[in-house]
Amino acid sequence: MRLPRRRPSTAPDDTAPDDTAPRDTADPVHPVDAVPPPGRLAAYGLQHVLAFYAGAVVVPILLANAIGLDERQLIHLINADLFTCGIASIIQSVGLGRRIGVRLPLLQGVTFTAVSPMIAIGLAAGGGTEGLTTIYGAVIVAGLVTFFAAPYFARLLRFFPPVVTGTVITVIGLALLPVAATDAVGGADAEDPGNPLYLALALGTLAVIVLIQRVFRGFMATVAVLAGLVLGTLASVPFGLVELSGxxxxxxxxxxxxxxxxxxxxxxxxxxxxxxxxxxTAVETTGDVIATGEIVGKKVGSDDVARALRADGVATTLGGTLNSFPYTCFAENVGLVRLTRVSSRWVVAAAGVFMILIGLVPKAGALVAAVPHPVLGGAALAMFATVAVVGIQTLSKVDFHDHRNVVVVGSGIGVALFVTVQPDVAQALPGWAQVILGSGITAGSIVAIGLNLLFFHTGRRPAPAATPDTVSCDEIAGLDRAGFAALFGTLWEGPTDVPARVHARGPFPDAATLRAALQDELFAAPAGEQRALMAHYPDLGGLVHGAHSGPRAAAGTGPAATRPEPGAAAVPALRDRRGLALLDADDREELTRVAADYRERFGFPLIVCLRDAGDRSALLAAARRRLTHPSAQEHAAALVEVAKVAGHRFDDLVRPDRPA
Structure with missing residues (x-):
């Protein structure tokens, strides 16, 4: 028999109502998969478009100006960009088949990482349309390579523990803040960046967003960014900042x-x-996918990352075909999901539809483009900062008592901000290196990944400074499959493939998630495998007479008692069984008889988690009652007891990464 898998609670930490939450509790739907009412779906989707629009059009503008394209060609690039962004966002959020698209609220946009290399490629090919066609040839091939390399890259997830992903996400948010600041003072081409009007509009838009979220609840709170953009644009009209001639x-x-x-x-x-x-860019996508999973309360594994990267590859190849550019998950909209707490992926799909329509109707695109730079900058300050907050939340799970983690995070953020504040530093390096160090996001990410490999995956690792009988999540993340299976094999009394299968699903952001994964895999195992594992547990009656016989007897009989165990396993085994010493002679004899009858009837031992068994009368009453149960019910009950024991041993073995 296979027990039905209990659906874990995956709601985000925030307690504010989510308008996408399902109404039918009989058949619960995760908020990510819920579809909001049509009106709200349209409003939420439009909010994503407005928050995304400025970042979407800046890449074509920069490229066109750099390689010498005219205005009509630029307009076509913008239309093509928006059109393809819409298609790419739908592929990522809705999915294409079973292997493409992560099915999370992730909006796709042109990666800023590609701007400098594309300009270099275009100029080397002579500029103009000839340079553009050379760029598109490289984009198409790179998209295909990304698609086919996605599953191999996803297997490297064990090299992305919270110390790395938290650093990458924080770097993304911090490195994007200067972009918001540039918009807030009137844009890169502003003639008077110190204009008090620009500052008033930017801070005013930010204040409106904050005020709406403070005063309102429900729908109004979730469209705070959209309301801020609309009110900020209307306030700009009397000052002549809204240009509608386009x-x-x-x-x-x-x-x-x-x-x-x-x-x-x-x-x-x-x-x-x-x-x-x-x-x-795949590193950035991985960080965005993990960040979004944390925001919406959904586990992200290597398969999810592979699907997201395949979607990036498909979108990039499509971009090269439809006169656009390389695509990735847009960090700006990750911040919007965190800010609004609207988790539905169908909202991003609706935004994709809007972008396709805008891409087909240049007048609509020109209308959206009329939002003044200071207003966009004020809204972006809120969104980009929330991306950094998500990174800080991830870093809160890291053990900073381990100085290696301090070096990884500090160096990654330091290099990222160095390159962000002084972007011309990349010119001191060869052309190929400028591709890497031309972006603070990529530079900081590579430093964090490299240092994590250096400190945790190469050479002889120093023993952890904490209690030797416990391990941290960061230390677990550094284990290979064999080491992981050996460590967590001590949670059970017999051999099992559960730890090895769980390792393939990692890494895990915290101890609670890993604990749940081990329990889920136990309950999902085939019935034959479950029964074989239960058979290795000693008879409770036999343990009664060994309760005073020393550590080896207290640790159990059978294979578990003779296999070599680390210190972490012996201590929980003693704790599991020490309650038997409270039984008197008559109780022990009765429990021995019940246990023998139980094995004869069901074919496996009477398994009880003694830490949860209560007093002696409750233990005996439960044993007698279980003897009367049907076989299928007792299979389930025994497996639950196995899970309880493993859970307690896990808590004894793995120390939390943050204080309780």
Missing amino acids: VGESDWVGVTTPFHFGWPQFSVAAIVSMIVVMMI
Whole structure:
């Protein structure tokens, strides 16, 4: 028999109501999969578009200006970018088949990491449309490589413990804040960045967002960013900052066609450069996926990361075909999910539909583009900062008593901010290295990953400074499959493949998640495997007479008593059984008879978690009652007791990464 898997609670920490929560408690649906009412779905989707729009159009603008494209070509690039962003977001949030798309509220956008390499590729090819077609050739190939490499990259998740992912997520948020600050003072081309009007609009928009979230609940609180953008734009009208001339000059319909600028050209140097960009972007995507999983309360494993990276690969290949660029999960909208606490992936799908429509209607795009830079900057300050907060939350699970973790986090953030504040530092390096150090996000991420490998995965590892009979989550993350299985095999009395299967699902962000994964895998195991494991547990009656016979007898009989165990296993075994000493002679004899009858009837031993058994009368009453149960019920009851024992031993073995 296989026990039904109990659905764990996966609600986010915040207690504010989520409008996407399911109404039918008989068939619970995770908030990620719930569909909001049509009106709210449209409003939430539009909010994502407005929050995303400025970041979406900046890449085509920078590239067009750098390689010498004219205004009409730039307009086509913007339309193609928005159109493809919409398709990519739907693929990521809704999924394409079973292996493409992570199915989380992740909006796709053009990665900023690719800007400098694409400009270099375009100029090397002569600029203009010829340079553009060479860029597209490299983008198409890099997208295909990303798609096929996704499962291999995802297997490296054990090298991304909380100390790495927390650093990467924090770096993403901090490195994006200067972008918001630039918008807040009027944009990169502002003639008067010290204008008090710009500052008033930016801070005013931020204040509106904060005030709405403080005063309102429910729907209004979730559209605070949208309300701030709308009110900020209306406040800008009297000052002449809302330019609507582009709306009148734009066409009503503009369809992007494949290879509009000509057939792609393939250059080996350009392809290698773009593949490097996509590998770096994969690190960012991994961080965004893990961050979003934490925000919405959904576990993220290697399979999820692989699906997300495949979606990146498909979207990037599609981008090169439809006159757009490499795609990744957009950190700006990760911050929006955290800020609004709207978890539904269908909201991002709705945003994707809006972007497709905007990409087909240039007038609509021009209208959205009319939102002034200071207003966008004020909203972005709130969103980008919340990305950094998610990273800080992840880092709170790290054991900073271990100085190695301090070095990983400090160096990663330090290098990221160094490159962000002084971007020209990359010019001191060879051209290939500028691809890596041209972005604070990629530079900081690579430093954090490299130092984690150096300190935790190479050479002889120093013994942990804490109690030798316990381990931390960071130490567990550094174990290979064999080490992991050996460590957690001590939770059970007999051999089992449960730890090895759980290791393949890792890494795990904290001890509670790992504990739940071990329990889930135990209950999901085939009935035959469960029964074989239960058979290795000693008869409770036999343990009664060994309760005073010393540590070996107290640790049990059978294979578990003779196999070599670390110190962490022997101590929990003593704790598991010391309550038997409270039984008097008559009680022990009765329990021995009940246990013998139990084994004869059910074919496996009477298993009881003695730490939870209560007093002697309760223990005996429970043993007698279980003897009357049907076989299927007792299989389930015995497995629950096995899980309880393993849970207590886990708590004795693994120390929490943050104080209780």
